[in-house]
Amino acid sequence: MSNTPVATGAPRELIDPLTTRAAHSDFAVRLRANSEYVVIPLLALIIAAGLFAVFLMAIGKSPVDFVSYVWRGGFGTAFSFQNTLQRSAPLILTALAVAIPARIGLIMIGGEGALVLGGFAAGALAIPMIGHAPPMVALVLMALFAMIVGGFWVGFSGFLRYARGVNETISSLLLTYIGIAIMNFFVEGALRDLSNPNKPSTMPIGDAYMVGKIPGTQVHWGFAFGLALCVALYFLMARTTFGFAARVTGGNSRAALAQGLPVGRLIVACSAIAGACAGLAGFFEVAAIQGRANASLAAGYGFTGILVSFLARHNPLVIPPVAILLGGLVASGGLIQRRMELPDATVLVLQGFIFVVLLTSETLYGRFAIFRSTKERDRT
């Protein structure tokens, strides 16, 4: 596994006896220790924002304008906010696809491929069911099939890692490109809807079979399912034996092996869960938005999900707010393009700044005395 722990909270607690002891003492001390995980990322965000502001001023644009358009375009009105929520729905799921393997010490970036194949699988499965099966049954089967296909795809990466030592970051990325090629092959060939000659897609699933919006809002159910999955996976990783075993493996795989943990099965299981999340995102893209599977599935959600997961320090409970933040940034991109005459790559640059500064801030953990418990400080 990696040399330095991949920004996971749990293994540090396990390995560092000092903090464990601190956990047994009073609440204020625990709060102080844990606030490090909030303050430092926040500090990183502020610094990144500052750097970006300098960047904007260097090219003659006003950072104040930028922030105001981000607010207006992403959060300020009900319309923008719901736009943001809708955009963050796939991001939540693809971020989970990075966060779960990260907990076991793997850096997997194959969410895009799993999303595309999952969406394609859902669209393909719909074809024989339209008109014959009741919508709920069809949708559930499509979702399950999408999750199975996605899970298999990323699980394969995990398997390669365990069985052959193949670096999972590169293999998951290669599988993404291969997965997109597979989808294109079928969507333009065997499974193509011939009544739609200009945009190769699978057969439309029809309005009756589409996933609807959460009542009272403009946001589809994928958002709610994403939230639910975050909570469920948090419990899985933090409160079950499986999660505990996974985190131990993530901290030190050799020690885990020595302990007799089924490392191989854990790795494949975590990778499969990750792929299932991304596959589900693909299902929602097909069933809630497009109504069919086609090349528009490869819209980059998988890659943005990587950023979300790292920003959230791979904690499933923190993923939703971070996804909303990033979703808002992306949502406001259009307004920024139109009002500030900036290219759409601006949001990419900002994301790059945030990501780089955030990773650099990793070095600050454990350096500030203010966060350490009084017992630890007295020790020095």
Place this chain on the structure above:
Amino acid sequence: MSVTEFSRRGLLKTAALGVAGATLNLGAVKRTFAAADLTVGIVYVGARDDFGWNQAHAVAIKSLKEVPGVKVVEEENVPETDAVSKSMESMINLDGAGLILATSFGYYTPFVVDLAKKYPDVQFRHAAPLWSQDKDPKNAGSYFGYLNQAHYVDGVAAGLCTKKNKIGFVAAKPIASVLSNINSVLLGARSTNPNATVQVIFTGDWSMPVREAEAANALVDAGCDVITCHVDGPKVVIETAEKRGVMSCGHNASQVPLAPKGFITGAEYKWITIYKGYASDLAEGKSLPNFLTGGYEVDFVQNTPFGAAATEPAQKAALAAIEGLKAKKPIYVGPLKDNKTGKVVIDKTYGNLDPFLDKMDYLLEGVVGSTT
């Protein structure tokens, strides 16, 4: 459902109603709006300056900006997902757009259709012949130029310029409009040179520079001495052809400066005809036509001015072909067979705008290559 959840949803709902109310009022203002001032929103799927599809629209919309009283807001690199839905809605709500131009195939279903139903006071026009009178809302519509007519003219000129009788075509995806372009090049070339053939290589996507360069090289290696294409940004194909010393025909925008020695002519859209028409209709308060398609006979397409490789006879033949197309002379005159099974796919003569041709999924006999 907890208390906090309920009140958050309630808050969203009231906020949404508030915005909706504001929009409705805005709608009333918009109708008289048309006489005074108009905001046109246009959405591109790629970069505005791609030397291709998006640039053709951008150039046309630029002329629209000079019309007094018209303001244009543009957004580029909008993918064919619900992102375009939100972009269009944002243009309507925040920029007050009264006319939305959606320029990519995949924008129509379901995004443009759903949004047109939601905002009946805003006009939506989509650059593909997809609008259906019985199914789609009245404030939506389509416009399209039959570029295959211009490709036919390309073929006419290329047929006389080629010495090896082999024309190469770099194509993105095997969809109807691309296949029609390929077939039209063949028919145009055969009208002046019965021995001409067209060889096609599919790259698989609309914009893949390395693969396009490889494909162009492979076609030249296979003996083609005229290269043309249907990809979003023909820059790489034309430049590669020029580097290899073969002739080229352009697509979507004018690539004359890229091939000073080998350029013959190119197939370009003339969106400005349509856009100016919309603007003047709106200024006069007239309702916009829902379905505007056509080719040379209504000035929706054009051919790039001839380049250095266009010989005298080629130019004459091309100009004659253009006159013929303006007079609605049909391109697809049956019976024509396909190149895979040999069965007749075009049984009789079809008018150039006949919807039968929009379903094309075959390559005609004489084209070397396959759609899958």
Place this chain on the structure above:
Amino acid sequence: MNEAAVITVLIAMLGGAIRVSTPFMFVALGECLTEKSGRVNLGLEGTLVLGAMVAYAASYHTGSPWVGVLAAGVAGSVLGAMHGSICGLPRVNDVAVGIAMMLFGVGVAFFFGKPYIQPTAPRLGSIPLGFWSDNASLKSALQVNPLFFIGIALALALAWSLRNTRWGLVVRTVGDSAAAARAMGISVNGVRLMTTTVGGFLAGVGGAFLSLSYPGSWNQGLSSGQGLMAVALVIFARWNPLRCVAAALLFGGAGAIGPSLQSVGITQGYYFFNAAPYILTLGIMIATSSAKHSARDMPGELSMAK
């Protein structure tokens, strides 16, 4: 497939091997050096794209494509230095930083590169090595860019110096055992910073090739994961610079399969032929890795080895 068709495909693969392999070669060599010193730089994809843009822009403004190449190298080394210095801080994960730098490099490249999509910049010329042949395709396949030869020369120089010079020993020690290096008084972070910067320079030059030679144009779809594939290449080549060259040639040839097969009439399943480089990379990685043996040639300090 008849004989003429086979020859056509083979010539196309030869041409592809020479043309398409050059950026792979430079990025792989740069990454090879970086990984020999114990660090992974996945951000080379971003460096590649930024190098392509800077090269095109510099060539456009100065009129000299070689200035463009140099400028691309400098830009690449800036990104490499950024990566190197951030990863030098304790507790920072270099794989993650690489992904972040990829995003950052691509974002900056697209942002500043917009005005350069349209104009035509002076391109790098090629040496016509096929002058002896009558076959036009062979002549074109053998139009070799000087950078190709520079790349091979670089590989030879790198292989030799890693083995025979003191500097090479320093790099290898830092990569195999940081503790041993520190005991020798070498600054581990300093060496890694240097190798990452040089690696960035080479990747930038590789990007310059993309925009100034083949396909010889700047736009937003220029690279499709080539930087990342080059990193996979290094693993496949077992961290040997000469094998990196061989692997790059293999990949270039594989990239040319799709279009050239279509040109001789084999048109079924072109999506898979186009995905050939990715499938090939994955297949090779699976075949050459194993849970037990992968560590043999791998520099011991690489985070992937732990």
